[in-house]
Amino acid sequence: MTSAITRFLTFSDEIILNICSYLRPIDVLHSFTRLNRRLNKIIAQYRKECLIISDLSYSRFLSLSEWTIPSIGSQIRSLLLNTKHSLNLLKILNEKIEFDELFVNIEHLFLILIDQNDNDEIDILLSKVERLQMLCELDIVTCKDSISLDTVSDQLIKVSIKSSLDQGISIHLSMYTIKDLVVTLKDVTNLIDILNSFTNLRRLHVTILPIHLQNSIKNVQKNSFDIIRSKPSEYLVDFHLKIDSIDLSFTDLRTLINPMTSLKILSVVLRANDGNYLVDEQWIDWLSDFSTINQISLFNSNKK
Incomplete structure (x- = not known):
């Protein structure tokens, strides 16, 4: 009795693709590229x-x-x-x-x-x-x-x-086409540099990890904030800031965010000892100037 032999290429394209789905893309490409025209066509999607x-x-x-x-x-x-x-x-x-x-x-x-x-x-x-x-x-x-990057792409x-x-x-970037930026920074000074340089940002999510006190926002020169005011982030609609290594005052937070004139989503996670964060009138007075905001969240990570 002669047993039937099923050869790989007798399978339909659908079955071969189903087999490939159990393999890593790099292994599919390594195994089947340039074997014949049919297989090249079948696995073409893996190249994209x-x-x-x-x-x-x-x-x-x-x-x-x-x-x-x-x-x-x-x-x-x-x-x-x-x-x-x-x-x-x-x-x-x-x-x-x-x-x-x-x-x-x-x-x-x-x-x-x-x-x-x-x-x-x-x-x-x-x-x-x-x-x-x-x-x-x-x-x-x-x-x-x-990290320092200066890309030639005008599509990034x-x-x-x-x-x-x-x-x-x-982080030092020269990519002025960026609209969506997520970064982990050392200090607020770097954040201010980014806000000054990338005025076309739509979405900015920033985490500032533990740093030494001498690098805190308290020691950022006042004219740094003036520069932000002269270059408003008029396109920024989504801003997330996580910063639990600095005791950020309510005034500092306002100074940082005020130039974001089109903001719709604001999320702040910080360590705060400033009692003004608990005063309703402070928030009402400040946010009355932000008619565009429709979502806001604030979390105080301070542990006493």
């Missing part, structure tokens, strides 16, 4: 979806970087690169791949760069990221305490830069 490079061994990533990634890089629109648990991944990437020349059509880039031994390699990679002309969204989680509108450690980041 998010390519995830994460949790790879040294030898595995070395193999991918020499053949698979170079063969599909120009077709990738979204990329997630996670260096956690992947020893020397960034070093291989920087040595084997011209990132900005290969991923020329990247629109959405997510970088998880949390190995403190990779700081130099992170800087090399970010210098290449700056040259991605089609980039629309950039999301970075990093162990570095300082959404940026998130967060710390993987219990610390703020000194």
Whole structure:
């Protein structure tokens, strides 16, 4: 009796795609790219979806970087690169791949760069990221305490830069097309710099992690606030501030937020000893000038 043999290519496109759904996209691309025209067509969607490079061994990533990634890089629109648990991944990437020349059509880039031994390699990679002309969204989680970016893309509108450690980041950006910004900062001075520089922001979510008292808002020069007043954030509609390392006075908060003339959503999490936060008349007097606000939340994290 002869048993029937079912060959892989006898499956319908739908069944092959269903099989692929159980695999990581990077494995699908590595296994089926350039085998034949039919398979190339079937897995074409994987080149447009998010390519995830994460949790790879040294030898595995070395193999991918020499053949698979170079063969599909120009077709990738979204990329997630996670260096956690992947020893020397960034070093291989920087040595084997011209990132900005290969991923020329990247629109959405997510970088998880949390190995403190990779700081130099992170800087090399970010210098290449700056040259991605089609980039629309950039999301970075990093162990570095300082980030400086100056991108050539005029389409970049959404940026998130967060710390993987219990610390703020000194952030310097030259990306004036940004409309949506999420950042973890070291101090209020950096926040003021951002408000001065990015007057077209629509959404700004800021977390200021524990810092030394000498860097608090009490020691920010008064003319810094005057600069904010001269450059109102007239397009900002959503502002979230989490800052529990500074005793922010009610007056300081008003000074910080008053230039946000179009604000609709305000959320503040802070540590406050100022009794004015508990005086209804103070809020009524202040918010009467903000007819645009339709959602406000305030949480006092002070612990006595």
